[in-house]
Amino acid sequence: MNAYPDFAYVAGLIGDPTRAAMLDSLLDGRALPASELAYLARVSPQTASAHLAKLVEGKLLAVETHGRHRYYRLAGAHVAQVLEALTTLAPPVQVRSLRQSDRLKEVRHARTCYDHLAGQLGVELTRTFVTRGFLREADREYRITEVGKRWFSDFGIDVEAIRQKRRSLARPCLDWSERRHHLAGALGAALASRLFELGWIVRVPSSRAVRITEKGREHLAHQLGIETAGRLT
Amino acid sequence: MNAYPDFAYVAGLIGDPTRAAMLDSLLDGRALPASELAYLARVSPQTASAHLAKLVEGKLLAVETHGRHRYYRLAGAHVAQVLEALTTLAPPVQVRSLRQSDRLKEVRHARTCYDHLAGQLGVELTRTFVTRGFLREADREYRITEVGKRWFSDFGIDVEAIRQKRRSLARPCLDWSERRHHLAGALGAALASRLFELGWIVRVPSSRAVRITEKGREHLAHQLGIETAGRLT
DNA sequence: TGAATGATTCGGTTATGATCGAAGTATGAA
DNA sequence: TTCATACTTCGATCATAACCGAATCATTCA
Known part of the structure; x- marks a missing residue:
């Protein structure tokens, strides 16, 4: 009857709470070993193994074997994008505690989305x-314009170098909290790692949230006119 | 722990085969009564009712009561967009029959996506x-540029009139078969209905596919330089 | 070679949720 | 009123798949 690909299969894969927890842990683009994912999703290694196999089978995850460890990561940025898009449809969390509310503000303010910033x-x-x-x-x-290429170069990002890579250079990714696009692709990734490198931003432990340092706040204001103080709303 | 909305819930809703069949039937933007959806998904009215309640609860569907009938439709174009995005991740269908292959070609060639063309x-x-x-x-x-506004006006679409509507005017929607954007929003919807009205395209029965008529083929070539013959690949 | 660790496979248990029969509610028509 | 239709609610059944204990495979290290 249906002649076109079926979204039920993919949605079913994502829809299991345990698998969703695993995908969520990998949303920042890291590669984690099976045991770590089992721990994060609060299930036994056997259970995790079964879930991971399904996710690989469904092309949502890729796996890399290093010795006796098996590192799992998202199959690509396109997977992260679909997960972010799905989040757009999810009901907003009802805030129970002040602590939770703070974490939500953090993550809305600045976070990683796969390998770039959201x-x-x-x-x-x-x-x-x-x-x-x-x-x-x-x-x-x-x-990327000529002006842009110069600016990124001055900023320490060699556009020509990353253009060589197979993946797309600069693509838009839908942001679930802001409901606008942000920069993804190789350039987005390069930008994020450069900002970490410069110490303008640092990761918040055990979260996808990112904190802007004092140094970062000043430079963002001076060099790009982006005011970040008091924007934690 | 998690401070941000959870995609597992939405994915779980979409992931059930019966619910997915219902969503799929509604992807063209129609509103269908519960009984029709039960028939299309091949389940009893009771089962359908339970599924529909969940989908409404999850804000994926909207329901409108007319007498003793209850008409269900997608909660909005944003739902259709997420479903199309999910389809992007789905494994390509393996073609079993010539007939199925033909239907796939049809649907890749031209179809409706909610209320616009894909x-x-x-x-x-x-x-x-x-x-x-x-x-x-x-x-x-x-x-929409000034030139564009004039062209659409000549084509029989009053841009100013549809601009009044609440929904966004012209937004991009990711196409699962072409992996590029196509025009959605109020303008996309207006364009599609105008093309139906002019008889350039007609619906293929019991499918989201759309067939370009001979008349349509000629006009698309002359007025827009779009060659549609032999593009059924 | 053997012990330890990471990960998977197998088998059996269990719980969740999809399903439908039966009954109930609401609307419309006779 | 009474009957028919559209749909939902309730209750019970049943199947799927998530889960973990035990065993197995693979790699590293002593």
Whole structure:
């Protein structure tokens, strides 16, 4: 009857709470061993193993064997994008505690999405790049302008070098908290790691949230006109 | 622990084969009564009722009561978009029969996606509008240029009139078969219904596929330079 | 070679939730 | 009223798949 691919299969894979917890743990782009994923999802190694096999079978995860360890990671940025898109449909969390509310604010403010930045910070950076003429929006991707190439180069990102890579250079990714696009792709990834490298942002332990350092706050304001103080709303 | 919305819940709703069949039946934007959905998903009315309640509870469907009938439809175009995005991750169907292969070609060639057009035709139309300067891509939406407004007006679509509507005017929607964006939003919907009205396209019975008529083929070629013959690949 | 560790396979148990029969509610028509 | 239709609620059944204990495989290290 149905002549086109079936979304029920993929949704079913994602829909199991345990598998969802695993996918969630991998959303930041890391590769984790099976035991770690079992621990994070609070199930036994056997159970985890079965789930991971299904996720690999369904092409949502990729696996890499290193000695007796098996490292699992998302099959690609496209998987992270679909998960973020799904989150868009999810009912907003009802806040129970002050602590939980704080964590939600953190994660809305700035977080990693696979290997790039999302949240207010991610969206704001992207918006600034477009209004300053560094990026131009095209179908399914951002084009990097000459001005942009110079700016990124000065910032310590060699656009030509990362252009070599197979993956797409600069693509938009839908942000579930801001409901706007932020920069993904190789350039998005490079930008995020450069910001970590410069110490403008640091990871919040055991969370996808990212904190902007004092140094980062100053530089973002001076160099890009992005005000980040008091934006934690 | 998790401070952000959970995609497992939504994915779980979509992941059940029966519910997925119902969502699929509604992907063209129609509103169908519960009994019809039960028939299409091959379950009893009681079972269907339970599933529909869950889908409404999860804000994936909206329900409208007319007398003793209850009409269910997708809660909005955003739901259709997420379903299309999910389909992007789904494994390609393995073709068993010539008949199935033909249906797949049909649906790849041209189909409705909620209330607008998708497939090769949808993507090609959108591409043409952009290259001819009728639309310009911006963040999360297409901007309609002055030239575009005139062209759509000549084509029988009053852009100012549909701009009044609440829903977004012209937004991109990811196409699972072409893996590019096509035009969604109020303008996308208006375009589709105008093409039906003009008799350039007709629906294929019991399918989301759309067939381009001889008349449509000629006009698309002359007025927009879109060659549709022999593109059924 | 043997012991220890990481991970998977197998088999049996259990719980969740999809399913439908039967009964109940609401609307419309005679 | 009474009957028919559209749909939902309740209750019971049943199947699927998540889960873990035990055993197995594979790698590393002593």
